[in-house]
Amino acid sequence: GAVVSQHPSRVICKSGTSVKIECRSLDFQATTMFWYRQFPKKSLMLMATSNEGSKATYEQGVEKDKFLINHASLTLSTLTVTSAHPEDSSFYICSARDGTSYNEQFFGPGTRLTVL
Amino acid sequence: SQQGEEDPQALSIQEGENATMNCSYKTSINNLQWYRQNSGRGLVHLILIRSNEREKHSGRLRVTLDTSKKSSSLLITASRAADTASYFCATRKAAGNKLTFGGGTRVLVKP
Numbered sequence: 001g002a003v004v005s006q007h008p009s010r011v012i013c014k015s016g017t018s019v020k021i022e023c024r025s026l027d028f029q030a031t032t033m034f035w036y037r038q039f040p041k042k043s044l045m046l047m048a049t050s051n052e053g054s055k056a057t058y059e060q061g062v063e064k065d066k067f068l069i070n071h072a073s074l075t076l077s078t079l080t081v082t083s084a085h086p087e088d089s090s091f092y093i094c095s096a097r098d099g100t101s102y103n104e105q106f107f108g109p110g111t112r113l114t115v116l
Numbered sequence: 117s118q119q120g121e122e123d124p125q126a127l128s129i130q131e132g133e134n135a136t137m138n139c140s141y142k143t144s145i146n147n148l149q150w151y152r153q154n155s156g157r158g159l160v161h162l163i164l165i166r167s168n169e170r171e172k173h174s175g176r177l178r179v180t181l182d183t184s185k186k187s188s189s190l191l192i193t194a195s196r197a198a199d200t201a202s203y204f205c206a207t208r209k210a211a212g213n214k215l216t217f218g219g220g221t222r223v224l225v226k227p
Contacts, residue, residue, distance in 0.1 A: 109158040
């Protein structure tokens with residue numbers, strides 16, 4: 001299957017700082033990327049969907065000014081957690097889909113964010 | 117809200133035994149997919165079953181889909197310690213639509 005990478009894999013930051021997480025599709029062009037959040041021992045909650053070159057579509061209850069998503073190219077999407085607080089600590093997973101398949105979605109390895 | 121509900125939430129079995137987990141959903145779907153997640157890792161796609169299919173196999177995995185009951189099951193035969201992971205079902209209402217995940221089943225395979 002296609003490969004999706006995320007960077008960093010782990011990040012610890014202080015309250016009030018902003019953190020950027022990168023998601024890259026390594027061997028295909030990702031026309032659509034998805035950002036999920038996962039709490040310990042819980043399921044994945046979709047935060048937003050982004051199409052290359054367009055504004056992201058956020059799920060209900062997700063603050064767009066808090067979680068900034070940029071999908072500037074067909075291989076890169078970024079999620080910036082602005083003014084992070086301890087309650088933002090979570091596991092963030094990105095996923096990517098190419099334009100030829102509407103069913104296959106490839107997941108990154110996730111980023112563990114800890115806000116002190 | 118999550119489309120899929122999975123049961124059991126946790127399952128503990130001995131190596132060599134079969135593991136069965138179920139997923140129920142509420143609305144009509146285009147396809148249903150099963151994923152595995154090892155602790156602290158991303159998701160690995162296991163199998164996709166379309167709404168017009170009833171059963172699918174992949175190695176030691178067997179997936180069934182009953183659209184009349186809006187439910188699916190994942191069977192792992194002859195389990196191994198390496199199968200220890202969380203398993204999630206995810207549904208897609210239409211091709212190109214977003215995936216909605218169930219709560220997951222945590223499987224522990226004891227050697």
